[in-house]
Amino acid sequence: MDLIKWPFLKQSWGMEVVRSEGPYLYTKEGQKILDAAGGAIVSNIGYGREEVAEAIKQATKNNSYVLPPFLTPERETLLDELREHWLPPHLTRIHLSSGGSEANESAVKLAIQYQASRGKPEKNIILTRTLSYHGTTLNMSGISGHAARKRGLESYVPKAPMIETPYPLRCPLGSFHPDAKDYYLDNLKEVIKKIGSENIAGLLMEPVNGSSGGAISPPEGYWEEAHKILIDNDILLIADEVMTGFGRVGDDFASNLYNLKPDILVAGKGMGGGYAAIGGTYSTDEIADSIMEAGYEVMFHTFAALPQSCAASSAVLKILREEKLCDRVNPLSEKIMDRLNSEVGQHPNVAEIRGKGLLIGIEVVKEKEGLICFDENEKITSQIMMKGLEDGVFLYPGGTGEFRDIICLGPAFTIGDEEIDLMVSAVKNSLNFIANKYS
Ligand SMILES: Cc1ncc(COP(=O)(O)O)c(C=O)c1O
Structure with a gap:
């Protein structure tokens, strides 16, 4: 029997990374790989920063474990960092x-x-x-709009009523149809009417889709109007900014791009930059006070707000701030988008290059006319990823099973021209490889 060391199920792709530094991974075979996806769009400041390692070391010596509800200096520093520099002022309550x-x-x-x-x-x-993708627990698998990640679980996981994700490229009225915004707003209104607003607690949404859709932004004005509809119907707005938060899309949060004031905001990934397993749920006094007055509990996970994680997150956020790394995101994005548009924009298998800041998606199709996808069994995104690795670049596979062929780029905010060259040429080579193979 073949003993599989790692991971749980055998993959057609993979590598052994012995070390990582800046935006690069170093493999056992001696290859230097540019991580064009910051892992899973996590590594905003790059890998191996001494200051973060030192902060984790100090926290481990000072408070290796403290029950989550107790305050510690590591927790206090993070809470101050979040409130003073990152969170919208109305989101005063923090659950880690x-x-x-x-x-x-x-x-x-x-x-x-x-x-x-x-x-x-x-x-x-x-x-x-x-x-959409909101996570891998049973509930999140069930209520996410991600077919591939709940296969075999459909009979068990909860289901959520869904509104259509605004998807300008594939709008049923036609690609980039001028009435796309109204079409998707009508869908929201219809779903609310059908279910009854008296039965709906909230809408869980990614202001800009993560890798599930591949950096899809809604038609202009959609979120502003959608939020008004939610407010009129007494429905909470819950923004999942796990992938988009902390500078990734060129603003502190993607909600800011649309002047949204979510009732609850969720973050993860960039909050710890890959140095810590940490997530945050941020909410208002009104919500927290009401829950408290009712006498309900908000239970903690044993390892929530671990002092080491808090120290790592504070150090990462401080680096982002002091080195003004978020200011680099939009200029870098413009350069990458320009290069991609000029080098692969007209490629026969590219349906769209899109994104905000350093969350970029390239949607790959078999035929542009009619936006026909490749057969799922061809595993095009895996082939693209393997070709990228041959060229020394890790490209992140996106999609949900139905619209599966998406390349996501989400590099560290520290990259420069050399990395942009590498990234763009790997994307181009892998697309040419696919075009040659299937022409
Ligand atoms: C938008 C979004 N929400 C939630 C999650 C789940 O986060 P985690 O994998 O840290 O549990 C992800 C992960 O990719 C994500 O992109």
């Missing part, structure tokens, strides 16, 4: 956990407890979106 899925679970629990605390226990449905 060990990653994005847990943070989303907390957000959904808070939304439902809040409605119950207002005497509305029947207002307990969470709307989600047809293309």
Whole structure:
């Protein structure tokens, strides 16, 4: 029997990384790989920063474990960092956990407890979106719009009523149709009407889709109007910014791009930059006070707010701030987008190059006319990724099973021209490889 060392299921792709530094991974075979995806769009400051290692070391010596509800200096520093420099002022309450899925679970629990605390226990449905990813717990697998990640679980996981994810390229009215915004707003209104706003606690949404859809932004004006509809219907807005938060999209949060004031905001990934397993659920005094007055509990995970994780996150966020790394995101994005548009924009297999800041998606199709996808069994994104690795670049595979062929780019904010060259030429080579193979 073939003994599989790692991971749990054998993959067609993979490598052994013995070390990582800046935006690069170093493999056992001696290859230097540019990580064009910052792992899973996590590594905002790059790998191996001494200051973060030192902060984790100090925290381990000072407070290796302290029960989450107790305050520690490491926790206090992070809370101050978040409140003083990052969070929108209305999000005063902070609940920490060990990653994005847990943070989303907390957000959904808070939304439902809040409605119950207002005497509305029947207002307990969470709307989600047809293309979305909110995590890998049973609940998040169930309510995410990500077919591939719940295969074999469909009979067990909960389901959520879904609104359509605004997807300008594939709008049913036609690609980039001028009425796309109204089409998707009508869909939101219809779903609310069908279910009844008296039964809906909140909408869980990614303001800009992560890798599930591949950096899809809605038509202009959609979020602003959608939020108004939610407010009019007494439905909470829960922004999942696990992938987009902390500078990734060229602003502190993607909600800011649309002037959204979410009732609950969720973060993970960039919050610890890969140095810590940490997620955050941020909410308002009104929600927290109401839950408290009702006498409900907000239970912690044992490893939530671990002093080491808090210290790592504070150090990462301080580096982002002091080195003004977020200011680099939009100029870098413009350079990458220009290069991609000029070098692969007209490629026969590229349907769209899109994104915000350093969250960029390239949607790959078999035929541009009609936006025909490759057969799923061809595993095009895996082939693209393997070709990228041959060229020394890790490209992140996106998609949800239905719209599966998406290359995501999400590098560290520290990259320069050399890395942009490497990234763009790897994308171009891998697309040419696919075009030659299937022409
Ligand atoms: C938007 C979004 N939400 C939630 C998650 C889940 O986070 P985690 O894998 O840290 O549990 C992810 C992970 O990719 C994500 O992109």
